[in-house]
Amino acid sequence: MTNISVTVDGVRYDDDVEPRTLLVQYLRERLGKVGTVVGCDTSNCGACTVLLDGRGVKSCSLLAAQSDGHVVTTVEGLVPTGEDGALHPVQRAFHEQHALQCGFCTPGMMMAACDLLADNPDPSDEEIREGLEGNLCRCTGYQNIVRAVSAAAAELRSARGAAPSTPEGVASA
Amino acid sequence: MIPAAFEYVRPDSVEEAVSALRQAGEDAKVIGGGQSLVPMLRLRLALPTTLVDLGRIEELRGVRDDGDAIVIGAMTTHHDVLGDALVQRYAPLVAQATETVGDRQVRNLGTFGGSLAHADPAGDLPAVAVALDAQMVVAGSSGRRTVPAADFFVDYLTTVLEPDELLAEVRVPKLDGWGVHYEKFHQTAQAWAIVGVAAAVRRSNGSIAEARVGLTNVASVPVRGRAVEAALAGGEASAGAIASAAEQAGEGTSPSTDLTGSAEYRQHLSRVLTRRAVSAAAGL
Numbered sequence: 001m002t003n004i005s006v007t008v009d010g011v012r013y014d015d016d017v018e019p020r021t022l023l024v025q026y027l028r029e030r031l032g033k034v035g036t037v038v039g040c041d042t043s044n045c046g047a048c049t050v051l052l053d054g055r056g057v058k059s060c061s062l063l064a065a066q067s068d069g070h071v072v073t074t075v076e077g078l079v080p081t082g083e084d085g086a087l088h089p090v091q092r093a094f095h096e097q098h099a100l101q102c103g104f105c106t107p108g109m110m111m112a113a114c115d116l117l118a119d120n121p122d123p124s125d126e127e128i129r130e131g132l133e134g135n136l137c138r139c140t141g142y143q144n145i146v147r148a149v150s151a152a153a154a155e156l157r158s159a160r161g162a163a164p165s166t167p168e169g170v171a172s173a
Numbered sequence: 174m175i176p177a178a179f180e181y182v183r184p185d186s187v188e189e190a191v192s193a194l195r196q197a198g199e200d201a202k203v204i205g206g207g208q209s210l211v212p213m214l215r216l217r218l219a220l221p222t223t224l225v226d227l228g229r230i231e232e233l234r235g236v237r238d239d240g241d242a243i244v245i246g247a248m249t250t251h252h253d254v255l256g257d258a259l260v261q262r263y264a265p266l267v268a269q270a271t272e273t274v275g276d277r278q279v280r281n282l283g284t285f286g287g288s289l290a291h292a293d294p295a296g297d298l299p300a301v302a303v304a305l306d307a308q309m310v311v312a313g314s315s316g317r318r319t320v321p322a323a324d325f326f327v328d329y330l331t332t333v334l335e336p337d338e339l340l341a342e343v344r345v346p347k348l349d350g351w352g353v354h355y356e357k358f359h360q361t362a363q364a365w366a367i368v369g370v371a372a373a374v375r376r377s378n379g380s381i382a383e384a385r386v387g388l389t390n391v392a393s394v395p396v397r398g399r400a401v402e403a404a405l406a407g408g409e410a411s412a413g414a415i416a417s418a419a420e421q422a423g424e425g426t427s428p429s430t431d432l433t434g435s436a437e438y439r440q441h442l443s444r445v446l447t448r449r450a451v452s453a454a455a456g457l
Contacts, residue, residue: 002181019181019224020214041174043212044363046278055252055281061211062282065181066204066228115277133362134276 004068008033009077017064023057024048026064027074035076035107039136046135049108049115050074056115058134075107078114089155090114090148099148101139109135113149121157125150176214180223187232187312187341190225195314197223199336204228205248205287208279225339233286233341236260242308242344247286251275254285264345266305266353266373270297273355276363289325290340292332292394295365297357299326299395304371304387307345313338326394351375354453356446357389360433366390367433368442370398370422372450374405381405381414381455391426391443400424401447410455419448 001016008031017026027033027050036059039047043061050059051073059072078088087095090110100106109132116123116131123131128149129142137145180197184190194201202221204210205228213219227233233248236257243259251271254260260268274280274288274297288298289309302309302322309320314337325332334340357369369389375382384405386398404418428439 002183018178020176020178022175022211022215025175041215043208043215043279046276049278052281056278057282058278060215061278062207063181063204063211063226065183066207066226068183112277115281130362131277134278 002065002068004065006064006067006069007071009072009074010081019063019065021064022060023050023062023064023067023072024059026067027059027072033074033076036074037104037107039104039108044136045105045108046112046132047105047108049111049135051111051115054115054118056112056134073111075110078110088114089159090117090152093148093152093155094145097144097148097151099140099144100137105135105137105139109137109145113152116149117153117156121160122153123149174215174217176211177217177220179214179221181226182223183226183229185229187230187339190227190230190339191312191314191337193223193225194339195337197225201225201336203290203339205284205290206250206282207287208275208283209287209291209293227339239344242346244310245285245343245345247284247290247340247342249285251280251283251285251288255280263347263349264305266301266348266355266371267298267345269353270301270355270357270369270371273297273357273366273369279363286340286343289343290332290334292326292328292330293365294329294393294395295390297355297366297369297389300369300387300389301355301371302343302345302387303395303397304373304385305345305348306385307343309340310342310344311338312341317341319344322395323397329393348373348375352454352456354450356450356453358442358446365433368428368439368446370443370446370450372447372454374410374451374454376410376455379410381408381410384451384454386422386447386451388422388426388443388447391428391439393427393429396425398422398425398447401451405451410457412452412457415451415455415457416448419444419451422447 039045048059182193201223307322371387373385388396400421422443423440428436
């Protein structure tokens with residue numbers, strides 16, 4: 001067993017894990033963070049994307065042990081705890097722009113969008129498509145996803161300057 | 174799919190890592206960002222007894238200026254390579270190829286040294302390292318040794334690294350005033366290159382003074398396009414001269430046939446993509 005100390009959605013956990021445990025297994029099976037889903041099992045689809053120190057990573061493609069000492073944000077941590085019902089601008093945009101059909105890819109899409117917008121607050125449609133190349137959607141044809149990310153970017157830009165209300169490691173409003 | 178069980182070691186220094194490798198024997202494996210290795214572990218294509226994780230070794234991260242070369246630490250992530258001012262200025266070919274590696278998530282975790290040490294013939298960075306005459310600095314039980322990129326890659330997923338050695342850093346000679354281009358051909362986003370060509374060209378007035386060409390996925394190791402380079406050197410920087418030189422791009426290649434293309438198709442792509450890469454590098 002290997003000891004890890006990792007902060008997930010604002011809460012610190014100290015745990016012993018088998019070295020071969022994947023981060024996504026740890027999140028879902030140990031911590032109950034089932035908002036992060038496993039799509040493809042081959043690291044292609046991006047459905048399991050979470051933020052590691054603010055950057056998008058595929059949680060099926062790193063060991064839980066590799067997250068030791070780092071900060072993980074899952075889709076469940078996009079809005080700070082205590083704000084039940086509140087939506088992060090990216091979540092709101094996906095809702096308003098109807099950027100999903102079956103919804104399976106949505107958690108990963110939103111986390112990848114957060115990663116992209118942290119690097120590039122004003123992406124073109126082409127930059128959004130390139131930025132999300134690691135995430136597959138088999139329903140929508142991506143049109144509304146691109147619209148949603150663009151809308152979220154605009155909201156995040158206009159909100160900039162207001163007091164940040166997002167947790168550590170997330171593109172703040 | 175869950176990896177088979179293994180021992181896991183997290184050294185804090187290169188010396189500790191080498192010592193862990195020596196103790197673990199020849200079935201140990203080094204893990205950098207894990208973006209190639211973890212999928213292989215999950216498919217059980219790799220079954221190491223021990224994983225030595227370099228993630229805590231700070232001295233292996235970052236890029237520094239070293240006179241006529243820049244030195245890229247093996248554990249520098251693709252993301253950090255892309256954002257590095259020295260890479261942008263002195264090794265833009267590295268930046269261009271890095272931008273095409275995997276996808277954002279893979280580039281956030283995957284490392285420069287990991288891509289090279291993994292030695293996948295379809296990986297983008299080995300051909301760039303070979304084209305640029307990079308020097309691989311290898312750390313092992315008996316100290317450090319430097320291996321030219323041309324000698325580093327031995328076969329499919331195989332390098333000269335001994336079981337108790339790891340790739341510590343890579344010296345990339347500065348190319349000032351050269352034009353560069355990496356041309357990658359693949360069918361879908363985030364897919365491996367069916368063929369890729371890295372080109373660097375130094376122009377002098379209307380001619381090409383010197384050129385470097387490296388090819389991805391046309392053999393079990395990256396291939397240096399020496400015949401193309403010789404045909405370009407001293408010649409005119411014109412579309413016709415470049416197209417004619419690019420006809421030599423199949424030399425030294427021995428591509429495989431797989432689901433994405435036949436060997437003949439890969440040789441065809443070698444010529445077409447070499448023409449495109451050299452033309453772009455020459456500013457045409």
